[in-house]
Amino acid sequence: MEGITNSRLPKPFFVNHDSLFLASALIGKTLVRQFEDGHRIRSRITETEAYLGVEDLASHARRGRTPRTEVMYAEGGQVYVYLIYGIHWLLNIVTGAEESPQAVLIRGLEHCSGPGRVGKWLKMDSSFYGEPLDTSNRIWVEDSSISGEIITTARIGVDFAGPIWKNKPWRFVLRPKQKSR
8 A cells, every 4th residue: 555654643643633633634544453363454544524522512522421422531542432323333533632522433444435334344343442542453543645635524414413513514535636647
């Protein structure tokens, strides 16, 4: 894969920035999933969404601290997974400082589009809740360069948050470079 450095992103990368910054900064980075049998998936992150704390009415943190959102209140660099529709585990990365509940939803990878499909492809489950990306042997993010441009759109599936919050341009998508003819 062109542009890969095999350099795991350190904890400060996730702690020192909010989810809005990191949702964009994670585009083009390489997500690595190591399975027990030695099989490894390496795929660039191509789509993310930012969720920015208790004031963000589309965020799970809007209702305050709960058993489900506890990890969002931890220091950035941990995995936040949750089950939707009883079948899909969605992968999020906690960002920012402790007690500042923010996360970035991984909506798409180079070889897999849609947050439910991403979770299924990576075989996510509740055991990943709180997994530290800087030391995990199962999942981490590596630095890599971007090839293409990042576009922003409104987040998807958050109509319940009302027009102000659902229309925030906090979804980031990698648009591949067009090949010249």
